Amino acid sequence: MNSLVKHISRIRDEFDTVICGVNGVITDGQNIFGESTDALIKLYQSGKKIALASNSGLRVQELFTALKHSGVPMNIFYALITAGEIAHFYLKNQKNIGTTYYSLLSQGSHTLGGLPYEKVDSVVMADFLIAEQSIKHADIKEFMPVLEQAVNLNLPLLCVGNDTSVQTAGGVKPAAGAAAEQYALMGGKIISFGKPDLRIALYLTENLPDFDVSRCLFIGDNMATDMRLSNNFGAKSLLIASGVNQLKGDLVKQADELSTGFGLNVDYCMEKLQW
Template sequence: MIKMIKPIVNISKVIEPYNTVIVGFNGVLSEGNGVKSEAVEALIQMKRAGRHIVLLSNTALRVSSLINCLHENKLPVAVFDAVVTAGEILHYKFKARQGEFAAIGSNYYKIGDARDKGVFAGLDYQPAEDISRADFIYMDAAAKQSDVIEDYLPTLEHAAGMGIPLVCAGNDTSSYKDGEICLAPGAVAEQYAVLGGKIITVGKPDAKIIAYALDGIPDVRKENVLIIGDNIATDIKGANLLGVSSALISKGVHVNFLGEGYIPDVAKTRELATNFDAYPDFVISNLRW
């Protein structure tokens, strides 16, 4: 049976069955150059209507840093019952040194964005200036918005030859910033896997991550949860894996394919969904009440 995808203009028209809403940050609340005012208003109205709201982002930022970012952009943090980031989860995975992280070593070679996002803060890990001294490579964002995968190939080929793993914050292969579609760590991870390298990624679409984000919400039932995101491969796929409803933002990371129409193109959305085997219940051009 083919799942129906319903185009909507206002989230208020379908919110009634859902008492818990999970929203992404990039592409939903932000485009990289500030927050979307109508999305903020939608959050406020959902909160007034008694909904629990969770912000779940694949950003490498720690929760405190993301909250600071929200404050700087005048977004009312009080609307959120919980804020969870891939960076925060990754920090504690590095700290616990269990599972895939048990024998990962302590020296990392950072590629992409050189800025420190606090993932290793207070932990016994050291940056290596020379990749030959690294136990693993780490990436949490591209160095610049114009980066392409070829920029990273020499380093990836060298690391694959060394047999060391690549750890990424987030699984997104692209992100929507300042109206442009930009390279994201997930694409680098995919390329490293093609080269035979081992990859460790943390974030959506891992259903365990989404379930963790819901831990503090009382009386959660899957039929009452709605995930709103702009990435079909992470947000919508994660919703499908967990067995909850989802709404895809069409004017986000997939805008070049789905178009900029106020009313989303359902045929294009279905084509995208089929390509990724990830099906939203709803498609909306931007989050608005």
């Protein structure tokens, strides 16, 4: 059973390192949560090492700039990683995936910026599909004809950010993982990037002196990505109830039921991140 925590200051002596999600924890993709940012600032001031791990399709510099312009003091984080950056690195060094892509985003791809791949407007001209977290503003059903056509052509779908849904200023919306999940059910091949890939946690902690995984806390709002990565890594976990799951009422009971359904353990639950 998880423990309900109203203020993260109450448990700050139980960890030295924090790996924190972005969407659903400190922002809804448009607005910054002031109390959550303030809590991270105070954790930093109390000597905690804090990194951000996002399933956003944005590159690291893009997300860094967006958060900084929104008033988040980026100097409090020792590292930042995004699914978009991981996918960009993969595609920069990948020679066998082809040269043309069909994006499930009408405006193209953040991930592929600066790389020698050509965006095409027809699936039959594509070597692969790409879905990024920004797909959240669309209805997955509208992509069904595209996915059916792509399955028949045996095209791989690159899923940048594995969240099936994300919190937005307009409510919870489907994300890239939802398209990938549907494509997999149809028999399509998926290449995914982002949490809960264990390599993200290893990358963020491998160079920390005297790192102790038992004194590492993951903060996130997504059970399938944030909490699963925390469990796989062997770290403590803090679920933000007001994020994508929109938990209300008896948070401990609901978080326990949710974690049991995923076969995971959650150590702490908070309505929202606050000091």
